[in-house]
Amino acid sequence: xRIRVEGIVQGVGFRPYVHALARRxxxxxxxxxDGFGVFIEAEGPEGDVTRFRxxxxxxxxxxxxxxxxxxxxxxxxxxxxxxxxxxxxxGRSALxxxxxxxxxxxxxxxxxxxxxxxxxxFVNCTNCGPRFTIVTGLxxxxxxxxxxxxxxxxxxxxxxxxxxxxRFHAQPICCPACGPALRLLDSRGRPMDGDPVxxxxxxLRAGKVVAIKGLGGYHLAVDATHGPAVxxxxxxxxxxxxxxxxMVAGLAMAAQQCEIGPxxxxxxxxxxxxxxxxxxRTGGTVADEVAPGVNRLGIMLPYTALHHLLARQLTCPxxxxxxxxxxxxxxxxxxxxxxxxxxxxxxxxxxxxxxxxARAEDSVILLAHGREIPVRRSRGFAPLPLxxxxxxxxxILACGAELxxxxxxxxxxxxxxxxHIGGLKDYxxxxxxxxxxxxFRRLFDVTPALVVHDTHPEYLSTKYAQELADVDLIAxxxxxxxxxxxxxxxxxEGPVIGIAFDGTGHxxxxxxxxxxxxxxxxTGFTRAGHLAPVPMPSGTVAIRQPWxxxxxxxxxxxxxxxxxxxxxxxRNAAEWDRVMAVARSGLNSPLxxxxxxxxxxxxxxxxLGDRVTFEGQAAxxxxxxxxxxxxxxxxxxxxxGTDFVNSAGLVTGLVIRGDDLIRAVAEDLLRGTEAAExxxxxxxxxxxxxxxxxxxxxxxxxxxxxxxxxxxxxxGTVALSGGVFQNALLLDRCVQALEERGFxxxxxxxxxxxxxxxxxxxxxxxxxMDPALAxxxxxxxxxxxxx
Numbered sequence: 001x002r003i004r005v006e007g008i009v010q011g012v013g014f015r016p017y018v019h020a021l022a023r024r025x026x027x028x029x030x031x032x033x034d035g036f037g038v039f040i041e042a043e044g045p046e047g048d049v050t051r052f053r054x055x056x057x058x059x060x061x062x063x064x065x066x067x068x069x070x071x072x073x074x075x076x077x078x079x080x081x082x083x084x085x086x087x088x089x090x091g092r093s094a095l096x097x098x099x100x101x102x103x104x105x106x107x108x109x110x111x112x113x114x115x116x117x118x119x120x121x122f123v124n125c126t127n128c129g130p131r132f133t134i135v136t137g138l139x140x141x142x143x144x145x146x147x148x149x150x151x152x153x154x155x156x157x158x159x160x161x162x163x164x165x166x167r168f169h170a171q172p173i174c175c176p177a178c179g180p181a182l183r184l185l186d187s188r189g190r191p192m193d194g195d196p197v198x199x200x201x202x203x204l205r206a207g208k209v210v211a212i213k214g215l216g217g218y219h220l221a222v223d224a225t226h227g228p229a230v231x232x233x234x235x236x237x238x239x240x241x242x243x244x245x246x247m248v249a250g251l252a253m254a255a256q257q258c259e260i261g262p263x264x265x266x267x268x269x270x271x272x273x274x275x276x277x278x279x280x281r282t283g284g285t286v287a288d289e290v291a292p293g294v295n296r297l298g299i300m301l302p303y304t305a306l307h308h309l310l311a312r313q314l315t316c317p318x319x320x321x322x323x324x325x326x327x328x329x330x331x332x333x334x335x336x337x338x339x340x341x342x343x344x345x346x347x348x349x350x351x352x353x354x355x356x357x358a359r360a361e362d363s364v365i366l367l368a369h370g371r372e373i374p375v376r377r378s379r380g381f382a383p384l385p386l387x388x389x390x391x392x393x394x395x396i397l398a399c400g401a402e403l404x405x406x407x408x409x410x411x412x413x414x415x416x417x418x419x420h421i422g423g424l425k426d427y428x429x430x431x432x433x434x435x436x437x438x439x440f441r442r443l444f445d446v447t448p449a450l451v452v453h454d455t456h457p458e459y460l461s462t463k464y465a466q467e468l469a470d471v472d473l474i475a476x477x478x479x480x481x482x483x484x485x486x487x488x489x490x491x492x493e494g495p496v497i498g499i500a501f502d503g504t505g506h507x508x509x510x511x512x513x514x515x516x517x518x519x520x521x522x523t524g525f526t527r528a529g530h531l532a533p534v535p536m537p538s539g540t541v542a543i544r545q546p547w548x549x550x551x552x553x554x555x556x557x558x559x560x561x562x563x564x565x566x567x568x569x570x571r572n573a574a575e576w577d578r579v580m581a582v583a584r585s586g587l588n589s590p591l592x593x594x595x596x597x598x599x600x601x602x603x604x605x606x607x608l609g610d611r612v613t614f615e616g617q618a619a620x621x622x623x624x625x626x627x628x629x630x631x632x633x634x635x636x637x638x639x640x641g642t643d644f645v646n647s648a649g650l651v652t653g654l655v656i657r658g659d660d661l662i663r664a665v666a667e668d669l670l671r672g673t674e675a676a677e678x679x680x681x682x683x684x685x686x687x688x689x690x691x692x693x694x695x696x697x698x699x700x701x702x703x704x705x706x707x708x709x710x711x712x713x714x715x716g717t718v719a720l721s722g723g724v725f726q727n728a729l730l731l732d733r734c735v736q737a738l739e740e741r742g743f744x745x746x747x748x749x750x751x752x753x754x755x756x757x758x759x760x761x762x763x764x765x766x767x768x769m770d771p772a773l774a775x776x777x778x779x780x781x782x783x784x785x786x787x
Contacts, residue, residue: 001049002074003040005056007067008384010140011097013126014038014064015084016168021059022082023163025052032085033139035445037095039088043079063100063127063271065384084169087139095414096132096140096443098384099215099360101273101303103128105166110305111312116155121197121306122179122354126170128271132383133216133358134172135443142171146355153178180354182306187347189338197306200350201313209233211323211346215304216360216379216419217332218323220346221247225316230289233319236345238326242614243291245275245298245362247320249311254299257284257317264367272380273303274363286317295624298364303380306350322361329422329432332359358439359432360419368728369628374752375726377406378419383440385414386750386760389493389522392767397437397448397471399461400759401478403615404723404752405429407437407461408759409446415488415763416444420756424460434464452762454478456506474769476762478505479516480525482721485761486753487522490719490746493768494521497528497694497712497743499734502722502755503543503596503615512536514594514722517654517693519712522768528697528712529638529654531598532556535589537579546600546618547572547610552583553601554666557659560584566666568604595686595724598658602682605665606675616723623727626679634664634685638693654696656689687733694718695741719746723754 005014010033018031018040027044042049057066102110106123109115117123124130137144152160156175159167167173174180184196192199200210207229210221220237222229224246234240248254251265258264258278267276275298280291291297300320302308310318322330323341331337334351342349360379365372388410396410405421418436422429441447453465455475465473476484482505483498498518507513515531534552542548547568554562554569562569569576583589596619603609603618608625612618637657661682668678700713718738725731725747735745751757 001042001053001071003042003053003056003069003071004037005040005066005069006037006095008063008065008095008097009038010095010138011131011135011171012063013061013169016126016163017059017061017064018056019082019084019163019168021052021055027052028079028082030079030083030085032087033141034088035138041074041077041079043076061127063097065095067095087141095385096135096138096383098272098380098382099131099133099303100128100271100380101301102305102308106305107308110308117175119309120176120179121182121304121309121352122172122174123305124170124172124174125166126168127166129170129172130215133356133360133379134354136357138443140171145171146357147172147174149355150174150179180352182350182352185338185349185351187342187349189342189349192348196350197309197313200348201310203348204314204318207232208347209236209345210348210350211337211341212306212310212320212350213334213337213352213356214307216356216358217330218337218341219320220323220341222319223314223316224290224319225285225287227287227289230287230319233321234289237321237324240613241292241617243294243296243298244319244321245300245364246286246290246317247300247302247307247311248317249308249315250301253317254301255281257281257286258297258299263372267365267367267372268299268301270380272363273301274365274380275300277364277366277368277375279368290319293621296368300362306352310350320362327423327425328428330359330361332356358419359436366726366728369732371728371731371747372749373726373728373731374748374750375754376404376420376756377417377750377752381750382419383416385416386488387491388413388415388764388767389488389491390764390768392450392763394449395446396450396452396763396766397441397446397465398452398759398762398766399454399465400762401454401755402456402459402461404755405433405461406756406759407433407440408763409440409444409448410763410767411444411446415760416440417751417760430460430464433461450474450766452476452766454481454506454758454762455508474766476765477508477525478758479513479518479722480520481758481761481765482753483518483520483525483719483761484522484764485751485757486719486721486746486748487520488760488764489748489751489757492717492746494719495712495715496520496717496719496746497697497715498525498719498721499690499694500722501595501724503594503724504592507593512590512592512594514592514596515598515656515658516593517656517697519697519715520719522765526712527653529656529693530593531595531656531658533591533593534597534658535583535586536592536597537583537589539588539590542597543600543615545611546604548579548583549597549601550604551576551579552589553598553659553662554605555580555583557662557666563666563670566605566670567607568610571610595722598661599724599727601662602665602679605662605669606678608675616726619724619727622679623683623729625675626683626729627676628680628729630677630680630684632677632681632684633688634661634681636660636685636689636692638689638696654693656693661685683727683729683733687730687737690734691737691741691743694738694743698743716742717744717746721748721753721757725753
């Protein structure tokens, strides 16, 4: 029988597993890798061969993920034994595994003085170690990785070729005699004396900043219990307030810093080893400067042997944050590290000579209110394929958004979401974006015929797409892509009632969207409602200065005469009247329905941030201030859209009166109500309004006025997407309110709800479209979102 196995079956011990299974059943034949996956020829008595085929998927290695098995009966060849054959060229559709944390067996060897890999910082086996970040081509064999530069010694070669050994065909196999070597360098890249790990630990204990080469790039590390050292890192990195992630030696140390339950233990200890954002524990030793003013902490366990060695030497938590200047992509090339991090950022480098081929930031999962919310999908997850609800007929490149950028390649039923790129604001991030697209295209052998981009004409990802030659272009509206991403994440096509809440998105009517109620499926959408729009005084300046949004919302809520004795107005009295004059004039003050800006306004009203230094800072402060026991909710009016006409002259459906929330917040604050109660009532009121609006659409009480629009009547499923739904309290309240009204609710499980999921949604939209529409050279979204 000739058998073809497709999926994550290279670099995970699948060939050794097949070899052992065939030997147990006394079969002859062969198994090998090629560009499509794993090929097998099994020969023996018919019953035994059939049993082999049937058992093949059920005891596969834990890291394997089988997508498809096909088999054909072929003539007997007279093989005498079962062997692992050399890899074959041809085809490049095999799937590449993600990087995997060091397994327990390898850790036992790492700290065993009797083992030849004692304290070896690159210990690995078939079940763990680097994968995606070292792969240079397919099939996945040693010569197609950056380990090709390190010929195996005799002892490692014997293990590699021994079917009974844990390292049988483990491609990154090495030992101190034949593997990469650590080195400690000063800030100018010159070698330093002493054991690299011991010396690096001593520097960290002394308050120094050390750049450490990880799996997917360089990190900057300081002692997390040393407040002055953390402040130094903030100053050098130009990261004033945004929280840092912390690495701890194990679960016991994690429990000293954060509240750890079974779900947290499972996530922290998983092979992906993500950063898990958890509630901070009172009395923890991590300095306040690590996450100033925040009651949560991003924490992770060591995922390489080097991290374990350093953690054992330090015996305390240490900050491990991306090796870059704020907002730039993570540095992963050695020369770039000394050029960009030395002479000002890092005092020393703990480096090694194994090349990183692909950058990958640490993944992040938020765990709060009993919910897991993916925030960043990168190391440990990328480039594992995501299934598409409808297979792509042609190869697709989806270019994503501007902030938190990722891109997505799709072929057939698989979507390959890139690791986190970041904000496409400058040359460095744009270069990272284009380099990674080139790398993915070559690695997965995908030549896109269909390229998808956001409708915002000034996004650098849009400009990149529009400059490509010999491709068909499709523009997908930002919030439609959000809802499509949630649909695809759930394996569904719709239609759904979609709630897309975020900070900014280009609206087809010329306004800034961000508080949208859509009736959508994968091929189109109707705007069935939205938050009442207000001006953004001075445009993007209002994002960095939330008090401006408070002023605009107050102006709308109180018909131009907000109470003069509000604290936010008194704090900003010198600029208040001028800013309001600009907003009312419309000069550089576009209308926005953004839910993110509404949260900013309420946070500023509550005195939680008139000015911010990172995206979402004010909203984060508002969420964490809320009293979860408070059940009261501010009332919100829902008004028919028949009286509301946008700038394009089109009726827009329901309007959710956010000014009701602002008025109630202001009046409560004037009565002396605590911010904790105000915040909770605001969250509860917005969630109740969302549920009520969805019910009106479902029950047919309101419908879009366009004759060609799709009505939401009878739709019983709601999809929640957009960066605002990283707010676990709002997500929990919305799900609860919707389920009480009988809705089935879809939320993100594998792909972030923020803009990092946009490219996946774009790819799902393109794959679902009519092939005749896909042949259009360029398509534009209309007000109704039809492409």
